[in-house]
Amino acid sequence: MKEEKEKYALVTGGSRGIGRAICVQLAKDLDYKILINYNSNSEAAEETLQLVEEAGGSGEVIQFNVTEANKVKSVLENWHDQHKNAVIEVLINNAGITKDGLFMWMPMEDWSKVIETSLNGFYNVTNALIQNLLVNKYGRIINMVSVSGQKGTPGQTNYSAAKGAVIGATKALAQEVAKRKVTVNAVAPGFIKTDMTEDLDERELKKMIPANRFGTAEEVAHVVSFLASQKSGYITGEVININGGIYS
Structure with a gap:
């Protein structure tokens, strides 16, 4: 009899915010070990692992910066060498950064860093695992994008460009791999309460949102968990909005 493989879900940028909520939700809902990727904050990644275990799941942390293509490849190859009987079935491309500012005054570095993390990060990790x-x-590939990548957000030309590009990549890749039962979808949150949005004026901004509030990381995680499950097999190339009605 063939030995049953250990099945993993990899969440990039899984140590905090939406990434953390996704790790915990996957542990609750699905039968995957959770691979929590982090770049620099090992303490936060360990905290996420603890929450995964408290939710009844198991997993491990894995360190790499999604922008470093060679490092991503070698870390994942080493991981596979050490886990001969494991398969990463689910990939959540969640790592991303913002460097907001008006385009007119945007330094090249702020443009490049945001593109490198969201767009090149998607390429580096997905390309290392797609085969x-x-x-x-x-397989299930879920790309975390943003309402900014759909309608554009002033002060976020770099972030809007990066997320818009990932949406295009999602739709194209979905068509390439669908025959092999690999789905590729994107989830586009609007304003979500996380440490990334804590500096925003929530009282002022929620007036623009038909639901009259910011969303929670857990609400986003429920959508991701469904897309990561076997129930979502006929959904691919889609962008699922979770934004309280601010854009559709």
């Missing part, structure tokens, strides 16, 4: 998913003939 395994296709050989496995099953």
Whole structure:
């Protein structure tokens, strides 16, 4: 009899905010070990792992910066060498940064860093894993994008460009891999309460939101968990909005 493989879900930028909520929700809902990627904050990643375990799941932390293509590849190859009987079936491309400012005064570095993390990060991690998913003939790729990538947000030309590009990539890749039972979808949150949005004027901004509030990381995580499950097999190339009605 063939030995049953250990199945993993990898969440990039999984140590805090929406990434953390996704790790915990996947642990609650699905039968995956959670691979929590972090860049620099090992303490936060360990905290997430603890929350995953408290939710009844298990997992481990894995360190790499999604912008460093060679490092991503070598870390994941080493991981596979040490986990001969494991397969990463689910990939959540969640790592992202913002460097907001008016385009007119935007330094090249702020443009490049945001593009490198969201767009090149998507390429680096997905490209390192896609072959395994296709050989496995099953997989779920979920890209965390943003309402900024759909309608554009002033002061976020760089972030809007990066997320808009990932949306295009999502739609194209979905068509390439669908025959192998690999789905590729994007989730586009609006204003969500996390440490990334804590400096925003929530009282003022929620007037623009039909639901009259910011969303929670947990609400986003429920959507991601469904897309990561077997129930979502006929949904691919889609962008699922979760924004309280601010844009559709």
